[in-house]
């Protein structure tokens with residue numbers, strides 16, 4: 443074997459696996475394979491040109507060392523209640539212990555010591571009372587906010603630490619498949635620019651993130667890795683003025699609210715709130731453009747954005763949730779000529795598209811400058827759209843003014859967590875030597891939970907040895 447451990451994907455899940463192995467002085471020979479660039483060479487040209495130039499072969503926002511995390515807002519959710527189903531795999535209390543431990547590592551590498559969302563004054567009581575009245579659950583979640591620019595420095599510190607401690611990282615190299623021999627996973631097929639080669643390893647850890655979710659689904663199907671279709675989230679990114687969100691921004695930083703609007707009572711939730719933030723575009727390999735949001739620690743806009751996501755679980759015979767969400771995204775992209783679509787909430791209720799001129803007349807100006815004014819309802823499935831409208835009405839009771847005519851809805855906001863890989867609590871799949879982590883495994887959906895799962899992976903690889 444060339445390596446003791448091969449980690450595919452240098453996002454938080456993969457990084458924290460390597461970190462834990464180094465910290466525990468495992469002496470293991472570790473290789474990380476990452477299709478993007480080192481964190482200090484990740485650069486999005488949009489900052490200069492003002493629009494997305496569809497970088498090839500990879501988008502710098504979602505690939506490269508630190509994964510989707512480096513260019514993200516970097517909000518570390520410190521509660522096991524937020525960030526995915528990983529706690530149900532390993533136990534709630536243990537998951538919280540792992541989160542607390544992982545948080546200390548983030549602090550060691552330079553995270554801000556301030557924790558948001560732990561305020562307990564009268565204003566929080568008021569927000570909770572309004573939420574209860576509206577039929578929404580307010581989830582308590584302390585948050586450590588790294589900030590987009592600070593997150594990059596923090597992950598650069600980690601990248602340097604791993605390299606200084608002997609971890610080899612193959613950048614701009616893509617894992618194409620896994621190598622199986624006698625039912626055991628013992629290596630990977632890798633494409634480095636135009637060359638292809640096989641690298642062998644004792645343990646293969648796949649941590650390819652959301653971006654690698656559909657690739658992993660194919661790998662699972664081809665190689666008999668036990669998995670089940672999971673949830674996909676379809677929704678919108680909502681943007682309104684900071685004044686509207688003032689109370690919730692001040693008291694909670696991120697208001698995590700969950701509801702089950704009539705008539706279907708599907709789970710609908712807020713996600714990734716960015717006070718003073720910016721709406722952003724992400725591009726997937728298959729040319730899909732989806733919307734997201736982030737915020738800087740210092741540079742602030744006049745707006746707050748957050749996602750409203752509707753969870754979709756399908757029943758037999760349908761088993762392609764990722765493909766379903768992609769189709770919704772493709773249709774929306776088609777209507778926006780490849781751009782993100784934006785529409786005013788009032789226009790949705792009035793059954794009309796939004797025009798660019800109308801946007802310019804509002805109090806709120808879109809922070810995603812190249813979003814195209816149009817009609818998101820022409821591509822959004824009826825059920826998802828109704829859920830979103832009903833949920834916005836409920837939110838308006840908690841945040842008066844949220845359901846204003848001028849509130850902006852960007853689409854498509856899609857989260858591909860699907861394809862849950864079946865694993866035991868030691869993070870073993872049904873294929874010996876193969877482990878799956880983080881967002882691509884379907885067990886996490888956030889920076890902290892993916893990092894904590896990585897820590898556990900490092901520990902399990904050490905236990906194997908004993």
Ligand SMILES: Cc1cc2nc3c(=O)[nH]c(=O)nc-3n(C[C@H](O)[C@H](O)[C@H](O)COP(=O)(O)OP(=O)(O)OC[C@H]3O[C@@H](n4cnc5c(N)ncnc54)[C@H](O)[C@@H]3O)c2cc1C
Nearest residue numbers: 451453454455477505509510514517617651880881888889
């Ligand atoms: C704009 C944005 C903002 C976000 N904000 C937050 C936030 O504030 N808080 C929060 O908790 N979460 C946030 N998230 C989500 C968070 O970034 C992810 O949940 C987290 O990064 C998942 O970690 P991961 O290690 O599982 O995967 P990722 O971070 O996605 O990393 C996977 C890595 O694998 C690489 N890869 C994929 N396929 C291959 C392959 N075949 N071969 C080699 N390499 C491959 C990718 O290039 C990537 O670098 C945000 C995401 C985005 C995009």
